[in-house]
Amino acid sequence: MKTEKSNQIKLEEHIMANTIKNLMANVKREKLLSISNIFVMTLTFVLLGFFISIIVGTQTTLKRLEQQAQITAFFKDDFPEKNIMELKARLETDERILSVAYVSKDQAFKIFTDINKDEPVLLESISADILPASLEIRAKKLSDLGNISSELSSLDGVEEVKYFRDVIDKFKTFSGVITIIGVALLIIFFLTSYAVIIVTLRTTIHSKGTELEIMKLVGASDTYVKTPLLYQGMFFGIVSAFVASIILVLYLQVFLAFMAGGFLGMDNNALTIFPGVFVRPILFQLFLVIILLISGVSLGYLGSLTAVKKYLKY
Amino acid sequence: MPQIEFKDIIKTYENTVVLDSISFSIEDGEFVFIVGPSGAGKSTIVKMLIREEFPDSGCVLFSDQNVFDIPQCDIPNLRRRIGVVFQDFKLLNSKNVFENVAIALEVVDAPEETIKNIVPNVLSMVGLTNKMYSMPNQLSGGEKQRVSIARALAHEPDILVADEPTGMIDPVSADEVMDILEKINSLGTTILMATHDYNIVNKMKKRVIRIENGKIKSDKIGGTYNG
Incomplete structure (x- = not known):
């Protein structure tokens, strides 16, 4: 009886050991x-x-x-601010356009003076009248920038349109x-x-x-x-x-x-x-x-x- | 209905005809020797029965089912019904006697309890209870072959097929192996044994199928090696 029990325990130990042994081996x-x-x-x-x-x-x-890419449209000095604001309102309804910001001659001059505050000689020779008013336009899609730019260029009162097309394309x-x-x-x-x-x-x-x-x-x-x-x-x-x-x-x-x-x-x-x-x-x-x-x-x-x-x- | 039936089996290896229209049948509970010189095709017959080899033509029926028509997924079931003993024992040297026998049950996911009951029983049948935890390299050739027989018996097969089981052991051990096979046969299991050991065949006085040059030369109950 005792031998039988001992054999049984030995068998159980053997099966357990076998599994672990195989794994380790x-x-x-x-x-x-x-x-x-x-x-x-x-x-x-x-x-x-x-x-x-x-x-x-x-x-x-x-x-x-793409988000930073913007078109800047500069206007002729004789183009009235009222017309620029009308154009801005029209552009804001355009589905391709994300945002439009107006930069007046005065604001442009302020930006210019901020950038060139260490150049007093340059600042003396420039007044707000010289700098053009502009619209800064951001498109929802980069691919629309080209068309928007062309459309703006053909408008009356627009002097110049600029955007960094090459950098973005590259x-x-x-x-x-x-x-x-x-x-x-x-x-x-x-x-x-x-x-x-x-x-x-x-x-x-x-x-x-x-x-x-x-x-x-x-x-x-x-x-x-x-x-x-x-x-x-x-x-x-x-x-x-x-x-x-x-x-x-x-x-x-x-x-x-x-x-x-x-x-x-x-x-x-x-x-x-x-x-x-x-x-x-x-x-x-x-x-x-x-x-x-x-x-x-x-x-x-x-x-x-x-x-x-x-x-x-x- | 015969338990095993070979019908018109033709098998060639590289233009050499090994089996040429071989036909014979074996009844349930028989003890049959397949004899013949080396290269006569004895092992090919054994391999066809467990579908390790395919013939060029003909069929092998096991319990009335053509083994070559069995779907691949059912081959394991066929092999569980046929116990196989090999000349070179095919034991795993890294496993002890118990583990070598248990592998036959582990592959069918037998519960541990079943393994713990069956393995000692079959080892007792072949007289190896005292060697249960020995490693194969601690056993004699005859003992290794008895482990191989115990493994073949683990599934309680309908038939035990032995391919030259005494080919690598001394005559005394060979007699012990034959005693075990006879005992298994007496319990109702069919035995099919391929051998070229004429002493054993002549001593046993069982049915002998002699193959020569790919054909059955004689098929005699109580026959001898030479017919």
């Missing part, structure tokens, strides 16, 4: 493979986050430039190029990481060849054989995404401080994640971490599934 056996796999995936995810933040940065900068092209290169690099790194996972898991499967062969010969189902390998792939993915998230959140503190600081006087409370979509920086970081974790799990799962499929044929 696998970790030990595949340590180098696991580390290299996690390293490559982490690198991929850091680059993914890095490119996303660059794209968001350029989009936000572009939006800021930045827009630059932003587009950054986005395209970023997306292309992301795809390349994703495919590389996917390939690495497949190769790593195939090596793992190969090292377990006899065990898997025996499992199949004694009637293991596909699910039984592949499930631990799928979990392993997802584990690699999620650990890599987690490590990458920590690195990126730290990097983003510097990046966001740069955006909020002197850089174009950026408003740190609204990042543009897509054209027309604004989020707070904390939400952006959360969004990035979620993207990374989802990518990690999916990449690990799909990579493992592809790797294991070949070995499941009966």
Whole structure:
């Protein structure tokens, strides 16, 4: 009776120990493979986050430039203020226009004197009469600035129309190029990481060849054989995404401080994640971490599934 | 209705005909030897029964079902009904005797209680109760083969297929293995054993199917190695 009980306890201890032993043995056996796999995936995810933040940065900068971009229409000295105010009222009803501000001759002179307060000789030679009155017009869309400018130029009483078209166009092209290169690099790194996972898991499967062969010969189902390998792939993915998230959140503190600081006087409370979509920086970081974790799990799962499929044929 | 039926099986490997229109059937509870020289196609027959090999033509019926028509998802079920013993034992050196047998039950998600009941029982049947926690490298060839038989029995299969089970063990251990197989057969399990060990075949006086040059040369109950 006593021996029977002792045998039973021994059996239970054995089954528990077996599970833990197998887990530890696998970790030990595949340590180098696991580390290299996690390293490559982490690198991929850091680059993914890095490119996303660059794209968001350029989009936000572009939006800021668009908001700052304005047309200034200068009027002839003999064009009455009443007519300018009528034109202002008309422009304010135009759907394309965000805002219109009137700068009178006196206000223009005040701005001029503020800017040139250290140049007394220059200030002496200039009076309010010399400076033209103007309207400062901001458009809702950058693309409408050209048409609005042409329309204003053709109006009576308008002396000159100015806006910094070249700078904005160049930045827009630059932003587009950054986005395209970023997306292309992301795809390349994703495919590389996917390939690495497949190769790593195939090596793992190969090292377990006899065990898997025996499992199949004694009637293991596909699910039984592949499930631990799928979990392993997802584990690699999620650990890599987690490590990458920590690195990126730290990097983003510097990046966001740069955006909020002197850089174009950026408003740190609204990042543009897509054209027309604004989020707070904390939400952006959360969004990035979620993207990374989802990518990690999916990449690990799909990579493992592809790797294991070949070995499941009966 | 025969338990197993091979019908007009033709199998070629790189233009060499290994099995040429092989047909035979085995009844429930029989003990059958498949004999013949090396390369005669004995192992191919065993592999076809568990669908590890496919013929060029012909079919293998197991309980009236063509094993080559079984959907892939049902192959594990087929293999659970057929216990297989290999010449090279196919044991995992990193697992002890208990674990090597338990793997057959773990793969079907058998509850721990079931594993704890069945494994000691089958190990007792093959006389290895005292070696339950030994590692394979601490066992003799005959003992390793008995572990392999215990693993094959874990599912209580309808048939036990043994491919050269005495090929890598000494004659005394081979006799012990044959005693165990005979005992299992006496309990109602069909045994199909491929071998070229004529001493064993001649001693056992069971049904012997002799294959030569891809064809069945003789099929005799109480036969000997040479017919």
